[in-house]
Amino acid sequence: MHTKKIAVIGAGPAGLGAASVLSRNGLRVSVFHREAAAGGHLNDWAWLFPRFVPARDVAVSMAAETRQVDFHPGCHIAGVSRHANGQFKIVMPDGQTEVADALVYAGGFRVFDASRKEELGYGIYPRVVTSADLEKMLAGEVPFPVELLQQQALRIGVVHCVGSRDEKSGNRHCSRMCCVTGVKQSIELRKRFPNSRVTAFYMDMRMFGNGYEELYLEAQRDWQVLFVRGRVSEVAESDEGRLRVKAEDTLLGRPIRDEFDLLVLMVGMEADLPKWLIEDLGVKQIDAGFARGNDELVASNRTPTRGLYLAGSCKGPLSVAEAWNDGQAAAQQLLLDLNR
Amino acid sequence: MTQPFDWFVIPFAIGFWSMMLLLVVKICRWWLGFSSVDKKMALSRIFSVHTLRALVEMVREGLLHRNIFRVSPRLGYMHMSLAMGWFLLIVVGKFQTLAFTGNHVNAVWLPIFFKSFYPGDVHFAGSVVYEFLMDAALLLVLSGVALAWYKRVAPSALGMRKSARHIWPDRVALTFLWFVFPVRLLSEGGTAAIHGGGSFLTGTVGAVLSPWADLLAAWQVDGALWWGYSIVLGGFFLMLPWSRYMHIPAELVLILFRHWGVSPQSLQPIELEACSRCGICIDGCAMLPVGNDGQAVYYVRDARYGYVTAAKAHDCLMCGSCESRCPVGLRLGSLRLEGRRKGASDWAVNPVESASVAVGANGGRVVYFPGCVGALTPAVTSAMRRLMQAAGVSFVEMDANNGMCCGRPLFLSGQADAARAQVAQNSQLLAASEAQVLVTSCPVCYKMFSQYYQLPITVMHHTQWLKQMVGDGRLQVSHSDAVMVYHDPCELGRGCGVYDEPRDVLSRMVTLQSSSDQRQASLCCGGSLGGYRMKDAGRQQIASHAVDRLVDARTQTLVTACPMCKKTLAAVSPVKVKDIAEVTLEHLVLLPFKKIPHQEKSLLVTKQELVGA
Ligand SMILES: Cc1cc2nc3c(=O)[nH]c(=O)nc-3n(C[C@H](O)[C@H](O)[C@H](O)COP(=O)(O)OP(=O)(O)OC[C@H]3O[C@@H](n4cnc5c(N)ncnc54)[C@H](O)[C@@H]3O)c2cc1C
Numbered sequence A: 001m002h003t004k005k006i007a008v009i010g011a012g013p014a015g016l017g018a019a020s021v022l023s024r025n026g027l028r029v030s031v032f033h034r035e036a037a038a039g040g041h042l043n044d045w046a047w048l049f050p051r052f053v054p055a056r057d058v059a060v061s062m063a064a065e066t067r068q069v070d071f072h073p074g075c076h077i078a079g080v081s082r083h084a085n086g087q088f089k090i091v092m093p094d095g096q097t098e099v100a101d102a103l104v105y106a107g108g109f110r111v112f113d114a115s116r117k118e119e120l121g122y123g124i125y126p127r128v129v130t131s132a133d134l135e136k137m138l139a140g141e142v143p144f145p146v147e148l149l150q151q152q153a154l155r156i157g158v159v160h161c162v163g164s165r166d167e168k169s170g171n172r173h174c175s176r177m178c179c180v181t182g183v184k185q186s187i188e189l190r191k192r193f194p195n196s197r198v199t200a201f202y203m204d205m206r207m208f209g210n211g212y213e214e215l216y217l218e219a220q221r222d223w224q225v226l227f228v229r230g231r232v233s234e235v236a237e238s239d240e241g242r243l244r245v246k247a248e249d250t251l252l253g254r255p256i257r258d259e260f261d262l263l264v265l266m267v268g269m270e271a272d273l274p275k276w277l278i279e280d281l282g283v284k285q286i287d288a289g290f291a292r293g294n295d296e297l298v299a300s301n302r303t304p305t306r307g308l309y310l311a312g313s314c315k316g317p318l319s320v321a322e323a324w325n326d327g328q329a330a331a332q333q334l335l336l337d338l339n340r
Numbered sequence B: 001m002t003q004p005f006d007w008f009v010i011p012f013a014i015g016f017w018s019m020m021l022l023l024v025v026k027i028c029r030w031w032l033g034f035s036s037v038d039k040k041m042a043l044s045r046i047f048s049v050h051t052l053r054a055l056v057e058m059v060r061e062g063l064l065h066r067n068i069f070r071v072s073p074r075l076g077y078m079h080m081s082l083a084m085g086w087f088l089l090i091v092v093g094k095f096q097t098l099a100f101t102g103n104h105v106n107a108v109w110l111p112i113f114f115k116s117f118y119p120g121d122v123h124f125a126g127s128v129v130y131e132f133l134m135d136a137a138l139l140l141v142l143s144g145v146a147l148a149w150y151k152r153v154a155p156s157a158l159g160m161r162k163s164a165r166h167i168w169p170d171r172v173a174l175t176f177l178w179f180v181f182p183v184r185l186l187s188e189g190g191t192a193a194i195h196g197g198g199s200f201l202t203g204t205v206g207a208v209l210s211p212w213a214d215l216l217a218a219w220q221v222d223g224a225l226w227w228g229y230s231i232v233l234g235g236f237f238l239m240l241p242w243s244r245y246m247h248i249p250a251e252l253v254l255i256l257f258r259h260w261g262v263s264p265q266s267l268q269p270i271e272l273e274a275c276s277r278c279g280i281c282i283d284g285c286a287m288l289p290v291g292n293d294g295q296a297v298y299y300v301r302d303a304r305y306g307y308v309t310a311a312k313a314h315d316c317l318m319c320g321s322c323e324s325r326c327p328v329g330l331r332l333g334s335l336r337l338e339g340r341r342k343g344a345s346d347w348a349v350n351p352v353e354s355a356s357v358a359v360g361a362n363g364g365r366v367v368y369f370p371g372c373v374g375a376l377t378p379a380v381t382s383a384m385r386r387l388m389q390a391a392g393v394s395f396v397e398m399d400a401n402n403g404m405c406c407g408r409p410l411f412l413s414g415q416a417d418a419a420r421a422q423v424a425q426n427s428q429l430l431a432a433s434e435a436q437v438l439v440t441s442c443p444v445c446y447k448m449f450s451q452y453y454q455l456p457i458t459v460m461h462h463t464q465w466l467k468q469m470v471g472d473g474r475l476q477v478s479h480s481d482a483v484m485v486y487h488d489p490c491e492l493g494r495g496c497g498v499y500d501e502p503r504d505v506l507s508r509m510v511t512l513q514s515s516s517d518q519r520q521a522s523l524c525c526g527g528s529l530g531g532y533r534m535k536d537a538g539r540q541q542i543a544s545h546a547v548d549r550l551v552d553a554r555t556q557t558l559v560t561a562c563p564m565c566k567k568t569l570a571a572v573s574p575v576k577v578k579d580i581a582e583v584t585l586e587h588l589v590l591l592p593f594k595k596i597p598h599q600e601k602s603l604l605v606t607k608q609e610l611v612g613a
């Protein structure tokens, strides 16, 4: 049994991945997590792309991979400092502190606040929702905008790249997950509302993962989802509460005007790094604001600060599987360094 | 009495006469450029009270520099001491030679080199007083020169953040100017050392130098110094028409012609030369966070020398800050537009051909127009709609299917004719409607509709409408403990002078913070339609700067009254950014059965009935 003690901040897929490897190697592991239940953003999604696995099940099996850890739920870490002897002092909300020999930061990302793009009407028109909201609706946790269910031939619009690849909202990066989320949610909506017609407005379709391209094809072939290359510029509400959308078809180069009963905004993933990580622990950022490891190729989990490791989507948009693997990789890196 | 002469007056005389010749040529050319209406107008006012008023202003601005004093007393003193001191030297010198020679007309160089021709204690009526006054005036100028030196080293000491960068004719002229008066002091001092005489200043310098009087005399140092004086003075005069110092005569001429009623269009060539490149316009320039080269001072300079490019004309947000600061009162916005008009095709904006102004065929007398940017800020427009309903105002929305343009983007891009066509088209549409009041949420539209259209209807910005509604009690608001700061949109504040209405409404609802960058001194948000060449990154830098200056630790919300400002500021603000309409809606006290007072004369149509909540 190692006497070394490791702290993991965040118990999303990445944090759990790290904790599983560390705990199975006999280290003493403390996991600090803001929410009550482990799983991170998995707890906010209903079914995962590309195979519609319930997100809950994935969270449960990830948690089951870890062995003995000291789990601190509901524990938002508001400060960490590093001693001259290389140890980390972690301050918990109740003021108590814990000391660790190494730290894995796996704090994840933040969902883009769609009300920042006022022209899309989020927070103003009840029938404009985000992909994150839709997950809750699909899971049955939140009702769909009321009148919707009574409508026969529903028109549903899906808007890609909301808060990503958009200089105006200060985010140039691509959030990677939202294209396939748009495809996945279009299919789910079609299943849920068989009479509906779904139109998705995209910039490019980025189907990078295994099975994604197939899903995109399925959406078009089996579910008649119409993909239009175009950017939505503004949304207004008609007297009947329908959404009037203005967009530009960037392939044909002509303006589009259309009306929808529901508009789903594919919100992007933004950096959500705490101040202490940058100011007190010296973590650098990439332009998009995410944390930067020592390099992108062989040492992306390491930082200039000895004993501090980065894991998961705090470094940039990742899928669940990637985040989990990255958490395990960070832990492996840590073990190698410990045994050196 | 024959006029004395010495060869050293030649450099001075050359400089002086070449300057005079050029000035006459320039004034003639300006005059010839005037329209015949302007010429007639000017001639008719020569012998009138306008001329007197012009003289008063010339003294106030050309000599005393009151407007610069307002910006910074120390800077004002610098300009005043240079102008006033020099002016006194000329006037007192004139009387000194008059008293001495008894002639009204003397050689131009006589007053200037008086002490070199008549050194020592020369006695004539009032000679001691003249010498004293000449020394006092010299001291005044020298104090200004000292400050000018200091300003070059440390602009902030004179209340300026940035000092204008100068080009070579300016530098040459400036160097001559810096030396003119110190050299004059030395010349007079040296002469006084050898021959005696001089008042408290030159006499003292003479006394200090007197131990070496023999040496000075033997080597004819006084003569050399007078040569030096003549060269620097002549050099300065020679450079004056080519440098920034042209502003001295140009400003006086400008003041005169303004009072004589010459149209602004005709005055533009004079305005270009009346800029002193004082740099006062730089500090308030919206573009400062992205660079110190497109500011009004540089634009006017380039336009004067004729090498302004279309790009330069378009590198400006038209925020109006420079114009409101310029002590000479130059119409900098119009000057910039003139440059854009010339190169308009480069950054053209497409006119909107088919505006669909669906104005109340069915009797809506209040027309609400959110503006084209309003379509991007649905929170503002939907708040306005609800407020109108709550106030019991029946209204129709102009251009609900949008596509209408007030014409300002065309106008600001230099396409004056296309803008006029747009204005005419919209005017017709509005005239055909039964509208009596036009309320708009966009300051850009408000400026356009209220200043460039001749509409037979009342045009209001929504801040004014809110003030009226809240003042009349038609909208009742509560006071919360929210702390907010208000950003004055350029077009609403400097553009239309609407500063008080939003503050009046806001202070009934929240604690309104004040800021050093408010009202006239408001900073442009960077989103302006006035500059299409500005990149998003630059706009965000400008917006961040404005937000930094406005928001402090207490601020909870940044309020503004322009959809464009709201969008631009919201992209970078750490606190929530809201429009005044949204804040009003949040503070609205809904009275379920409010009786709307009957107003006979009100322009606003009310539902004369109970308003349900
Ligand atoms: C709309 C949407 C749908 C998606 N759907 C899918 C999908 O179907 N399939 C898929 O593979 N991926 C999907 N993703 C991506 C997926 O959510 C991420 O890959 C995954 O959540 C990343 O895991 P993570 O552990 O890096 O970060 P997170 O899931 O964000 O977990 C980080 C956790 O750390 C906690 N934390 C942060 N800071 C602190 C602190 N200071 N103290 C304590 N705790 C802290 C947070 O509360 C959070 O719970 C989707 C993303 C979006 C936006």
Ligand code: SF4
Residues within 6 Å of the ligand: A160, A161, A162, A164, A165, A173, A174, A175, A176, A177, A178, A179, A180, A203, A204, A205, A206, A266, A268
């Ligand atoms: S993944 Fe697709 S929707 Fe998301 S930011 Fe990238 S291109 Fe846009």
Ligand code: SF4
Residues within 6 Å of the ligand: B274, B275, B276, B277, B278, B279, B280, B281, B282, B296, B297, B300, B322, B325, B326, B327, B328, B329, B330, B332
């Ligand atoms: S434009 Fe006005 S403020 Fe600017 S430098 Fe010229 S005179 Fe000074």
Ligand code: SF4
Residues within 6 Å of the ligand: B281, B284, B285, B286, B287, B294, B295, B296, B315, B316, B317, B318, B319, B320, B321, B322, B323, B332, B524
């Ligand atoms: S109008 Fe504004 S942006 Fe343009 S030069 Fe003047 S201060 Fe600068």
